[in-house]
Amino acid sequence: MNGTLKRAAVACLLMFGLLMANVTYLGAVKGDSLRHDNRNVRSFYERYAVDRGWITADNGKVTLAKTVDTGDPTYRFERRYPQGKAFTHVVGYFAPESATGIEGAESKYLDGSHPDLVVRRAIDLITNKPAKGASVDLALNVAAQQIAYKDLANTGRRGAVVALDPRSGAILTMVSVPSYDPNPLAVANKDNVNKAYAKLDKDPNKPLLDRAIDLTYAPGSTFKTITSAAFLSDNSSRSAETMVDAPDSKTFKDSNTPLVNYHGESCGGRATLLDALTISCNTAFGIIGVGLGYDKLKEQAAKFGIGTKLAIPLSVAGSSIGPDEGETALAQTSIGQRSNQMTPMQMAMVAAGIANKGTVMKPYLVNKVMGPDGSEVTAAEPEEFSEATSPEVAAELTKMMVNVVRSGTGTAAQLPGITVAGKTGTAETAPGQAAHAWFISFAPADNPRVAVAVFVESGSAGTDASGGTVAAPIARDVMQAVLKK
Structure with missing residues (x-):
């Protein structure tokens, strides 16, 4: 037994x-x-049982994403995006099986599952109420965001606009064009969502990509601000008035192909650093870059954040000046060509760092998180990202960039009664193809409150597109919108 x-x-x-x-x-x-x-299907139904928190801007005054009660017990709650395409890439969408943008990055706050909301979650369970999430308020300047989108979309061109508050790192504008309506991707019907997504995914203009942070591009002459920063930082006796070589063409020892100026223009043989930047002289900055050497240029770029992984909280693609491939390649890198690749977010950080006396602040999108009861759960705390230059070098760069807008290639960015600092960029891509058009800027130059990067992608702006004619007017409108507030 x-x-x-x-x-x-x-x-x-x-x-x-x-x-x-x-x-x-x-x-x-x-x-x-x-x-x-x-x-x-259980997890599918559970996604729609949560009363997700709203996504807002302007301290909760503008609704970017909200939850509506459908009255259907199976799919109780559904998302709506009332502001449309201008905010799509930032806000993202909440779909049956995925979430993008802030909807994805801050999902634990929005659905109430974040540890900061554990008490509230417990109360909902005890009282048998639908789970309710926290609201996320963004730092975006709504007017500037709408103007940036309108200006860029009206051109019919692909591109991106990023605007930062250089004092804090707050992201005031982050626009990508083309965009799309996120509402068809948020319905509680997998088949309809999949059809809507497939249509967007097949679009040759790739509207699902956020060109502000997902892709990198040759920055063209906007990179000359970084080359200038390295040159000035390398020797404290240098200034905007330092004379530099500026020949009509320059051939380096490892190649027979000469570096020439835009449209074959002459820079006069010699010029001050200020004048070289004002007229965007390629040969001057190619010679400067080779004289500094690859390591010093890369080190200066790194001080602006280039090569560092960044989350805002959305992931930002890494920027890079490319590998060391000899003198001719380095000369091209020094003027923003060759393997030099930047996101518009990164170039906005460059402008913001110069504007903020050489200190780059970490960019952020989330202004604050508010609990279901309206109490503040967390709020943004500005954080220093890096010391890119000394205040003295930043002052010299500012002087040079002011001259670019006052009398150089960036006059289209001028604002009445406000001193603007800026730099144009026209990045060549391939023979016969249109150039990338760039413009970075900040204003007011003597007390900056906004720094901007505008990018217009190649193949969409005409073969003679330049940052001064295509991108600068958009930057002007965005700066004006921010400064009006």
């Missing part, structure tokens, strides 16, 4: 052990895949 009981007990223990092992395997190993399995 005892032997039989022992065998039965051992068998029960073995079965229990196997059961626990299976539960552990399903939960710890297969749990994530099971939750995302298309056949698992």
Whole structure:
């Protein structure tokens, strides 16, 4: 009898052990895949049982994303995006099986599952109320965002606009064109969502991409601000008035291909650093870059954040000046060509760093998070990202950039009664193809409150597009919108 009981007990223990092992395997190993399995409708329904917090701007005054009660017990809550395309890439969308933008990056706050909201979550469970999330307020300047989108969209060209508050790092504008209506991607119908997504995904203009942070491009002559910063920082006796070589063309020892100026223009043979930047002299900055050497140029670029991973909280693609490939390549890199690749966000950080006396502040989108009861859960705290230059070097760069807008290639960015600092960029891509058009700027130059980067992608602005004619007017309008507030 005892032997039989022992065998039965051992068998029960073995079965229990196997059961626990299976539960552990399903939960710890297969749990994530099971939750995302298309056949698992439970997780699908659960997504629509939560009254997600709203996404707002301007301290909650402008609604960018909201939840509506459908009255359907199966799909209780659904998202709506009342502001449309101008805010799509920042806000993102909340779909049956995915979430992008702030909807994805701050999802734990929005759905109430963040540890900061554990007490509220417990109360909802005890009182049998629908789970309710926190609201996320963004730092965006609504008027500037709308103007940036309108200006860029009206050109019919692909591109991006980023505006920062150089004093804090707050992202005031982040626009990508083309954009799309996120509402069809937020309905509680997988088939309809998949059809809407497939249509966008097949669009040759790739509207799903956020050109402000997802892709990198040759920055053209806007990069000359970084080359200038390296040159000035390398020797404290240098200033905007330092004379530099500025020949009509320059051939370096490792190539027979000369570096020439835009449209073959002459820079006069010699020029002050200020004048070289004002007329955007390629040969001058190519010679400066080669004289500094690759390591010093890369070090200066790194001080502006180039090469550092960044989250705002959305992930930003890494920028890079490219590898060391010899003198001719370095000369091209020094004028923003060759393998030099930047996001518009990165170039906005460059402008903001110069504006803020050489200190780059970490960019951020989220202004604050408000609990379901309206209490403040967390608020942005400006954070220093890097010391790009000394205040003295930043002052010289500002003087040079002011001259670019006053009498150089950036006059289209002028604002009545306000001193604007800026730099144009026209980045060549391939023979016969249109150039990238860039403009970076900040204003007022003596007390900056906004720094901007405008980018217009190649192939969409005509073969003679330049940053001064295509991008600068957009930057002007964005700066004006911010400064009006």
